[in-house]
Amino acid sequence: MSSTRALGRATRDAFGDVLVKLGAERGDVVVLDADLAKSTRSGKFQAKYPERFFDMGICEANMCGVAAGLAASGKTVFIASFSSFLLCKGFDQLRMAVAYPGENVKIIGTHGGITLGEDGASQMSIEDFALALSLPGVVVCHPADDESAKQLLTQIAAQQGPAYVRLGREKAPTLYSANDKVELGRAQVLRDGGDLTLVANGLMVGLALDAAEQMAATGVEARVIDVHTLRPLDSATLAAAARETGAMVVVEEHLKVAGLGSVVAQAVVESHPVPMRFVGLEGYAESGSPAALLAKYGLTAEKIVAAAKEVLAAKR
Amino acid sequence: MSMNALSQAECVAKCRVIRRHIIEMLAEAGSGHPGGSLSAAEVVTALYFHFLRQDPAQPEAADRDRFILSKGHAVPVQYAAMAEAGYFEVSELSTLRRIDARLQGHPVKGTLPGIEASTGALGQGLSIACGHALAGKMDAAGYKVFCMMGDGEIDEGQVWEAALFAAHQKLSNLIAIVDANGIQLDGRVEDILGLEPLVDKWAAFGWSVIEIDGNDMGQVFDALERAVANTSGQPVCIISRTVKGKGVSFMENGVEWHGVAPTAEEAERALAEIGGVA
Numbered sequence: 001m002s003s004t005r006a007l008g009r010a011t012r013d014a015f016g017d018v019l020v021k022l023g024a025e026r027g028d029v030v031v032l033d034a035d036l037a038k039s040t041r042s043g044k045f046q047a048k049y050p051e052r053f054f055d056m057g058i059c060e061a062n063m064c065g066v067a068a069g070l071a072a073s074g075k076t077v078f079i080a081s082f083s084s085f086l087l088c089k090g091f092d093q094l095r096m097a098v099a100y101p102g103e104n105v106k107i108i109g110t111h112g113g114i115t116l117g118e119d120g121a122s123q124m125s126i127e128d129f130a131l132a133l134s135l136p137g138v139v140v141c142h143p144a145d146d147e148s149a150k151q152l153l154t155q156i157a158a159q160q161g162p163a164y165v166r167l168g169r170e171k172a173p174t175l176y177s178a179n180d181k182v183e184l185g186r187a188q189v190l191r192d193g194g195d196l197t198l199v200a201n202g203l204m205v206g207l208a209l210d211a212a213e214q215m216a217a218t219g220v221e222a223r224v225i226d227v228h229t230l231r232p233l234d235s236a237t238l239a240a241a242a243r244e245t246g247a248m249v250v251v252e253e254h255l256k257v258a259g260l261g262s263v264v265a266q267a268v269v270e271s272h273p274v275p276m277r278f279v280g281l282e283g284y285a286e287s288g289s290p291a292a293l294l295a296k297y298g299l300t301a302e303k304i305v306a307a308a309k310e311v312l313a314a315k316r
Numbered sequence: 317m318s319m320n321a322l323s324q325a326e327c328v329a330k331c332r333v334i335r336r337h338i339i340e341m342l343a344e345a346g347s348g349h350p351g352g353s354l355s356a357a358e359v360v361t362a363l364y365f366h367f368l369r370q371d372p373a374q375p376e377a378a379d380r381d382r383f384i385l386s387k388g389h390a391v392p393v394q395y396a397a398m399a400e401a402g403y404f405e406v407s408e409l410s411t412l413r414r415i416d417a418r419l420q421g422h423p424v425k426g427t428l429p430g431i432e433a434s435t436g437a438l439g440q441g442l443s444i445a446c447g448h449a450l451a452g453k454m455d456a457a458g459y460k461v462f463c464m465m466g467d468g469e470i471d472e473g474q475v476w477e478a479a480l481f482a483a484h485q486k487l488s489n490l491i492a493i494v495d496a497n498g499i500q501l502d503g504r505v506e507d508i509l510g511l512e513p514l515v516d517k518w519a520a521f522g523w524s525v526i527e528i529d530g531n532d533m534g535q536v537f538d539a540l541e542r543a544v545a546n547t548s549g550q551p552v553c554i555i556s557r558t559v560k561g562k563g564v565s566f567m568e569n570g571v572e573w574h575g576v577a578p579t580a581e582e583a584e585r586a587l588a589e590i591g592g593v594a
Contacts, residue, residue: 030454054450054485062443062477069447072425072432074378074455093474096437097444101425 083109386441439472
């Protein structure tokens with residue numbers, strides 16, 4: 001990946017580990033996959049607990065409905081697929097059968113964003129935050145690394161109700177250690193700074209930290225916040241950042257509309273409006289290496305620095 | 317067996333009461349779907365008054381039989397049966413489709429105890445029913461899961477995903493009922509998107525299929541008895557051939573009565589035809 005940080009594991013690998021652990025601890029956990037168990041890593045649970053794993057075939061809509069029925073009859077259900085297929089093909093089922101009645105279904109979309117790479121745009125989920133955020137009552141989460149993914153998935157499993165988690169295909173820079181406490185619904189300030197705030201999630205957090213370091217060399221101190229939970233949003237931490245730094249850039253591996261930037265902007269406008277800029281995707285991408293895609297579609301530390309310069313100018 | 321278990325003959329009489337409620341509710345509400353509610357009246361009556369092992373006082377009992385009305389627009393027939401079965405007062409039927417009412421225009425889980433799924437976006441109920449049936453099988457629970465769909469509804473591809481899944485998982489505790497009244501909103505099912513041969517289709521998908529005249533209470537009882545006693549290892553599908561608008565001559569087989577409520581005058585004529593009141 002383009003971040004200069006040391007790479008850890010992909011967040012989908014954390015998912016496989018968490019499932020296996022949950023399987024040992026809880027008999028009510030059931031896992032469904034739509035013929036992508038090897039890729040999503042739900043296959044690790046399948047190998048260990050085959051009687052509680054069901055491969056649904058390539059039937060995402062049915063998978064979402066079956067999950068709702070299982071949950072209504074007392075199971076804690078994880079459903080996994082690529083986030084593009086799960087959210088787009090299962091959307092009405094997630095709406096009617098999961099979100100509306102508030103069933104205890106954990107929707108795990110792997111291979112989120114454009115960094116799934118060479119397989120191309122049909123597989124790339126660039127609209128999943130928008131879709132998930134449009135389901136009232138559904139927790140929406142996108143962890144940045146292995147450790148935070150483990151902690152957040154464990155918390156999501158422990159609480160009742162529906163949740164969507166976007167995970168990545170690629171290895172992610174290590175940002176947290178086992179000593180860090182990552183809390184669902186609580187944004188994490190990873191770097192302090194008083195001149196502006198960089199808000200990001202997923203792989204973009206590493207890039208935001210890189211950008212902050214580049215700016216520090218020129219005397220600009222950026223605060224960097226990992227907003228791993230888009231709902232419930234930690235509005236207090238964002239409001240404090242807006243108030244204390246006076247400018248903000250939001251970075252996401254998602255369409256600029258109706259994703260992290262939108263919810264953060266809404267929170268900031270309602271609390272302490274400041275100049276903001278948004279670094280994200282404008283449309284569909286293409287095949288290529290993850291690094292080449294990030295560079296071509298403008299998800300780089302350099303683009304973040306450029307956006308930062310704009311908000312700093314607007315602040316004055 | 318239901319706490320209110322009625323005989324077949326008593327169910328015939330109860331079915332008239334259910335049909336009366338449907339007409340009265342829809343006329344009062346001024347909107348709704350009479351045709352598909354009336355066509356399903358025999359099956360829904362038989363379920364609520366003879367076959368479903370449910371206790372209205374304990375609508376969330378873990379071992380209850382589940383009934384999911386996937387053709388959610390026909391919910392007046394379910395509300396009428398639930399009220400008569402004791403889930404709520406019959407007087408509440410007059411609140412159908414009103415603001416603040418528990419009797420929503422389509423079924424909503426969580427609003428009214430006894431409603432198992434939010435339906436109305438067609439094609440979804442069978443998948444949810446599969447989930448309940450799968451959980452029952454995993455837990456070795458004895459409950460049965462019934463899911464009623466419309467014939468127009470099974471245009472939806474999700475239904476066939478669920479049909480594949482139920483057969484593959486051998487969900488023999490699952491009973492699907494297709495209320496095949498032959499008419500959907502825009503016209504006759506066979507004119508819009510042909511489904512026949514319906515029995516062969518479900519059989520080819522791995523289901524044990526029973527075809528009946530679904531407006532004949534004797535055949536309905538016989539089919540449900542066989543379905544409940546199913547030991548084939550396959551899920552059961554009852555193709556229930558019915559008449560849309562059954563029981564009201566001017567509504568029967570009328571495409572125009574899919575989603576239009578009767579006026580007060582029409583309701584009066586309908587009730588006179590249905591009879592069944594002392």
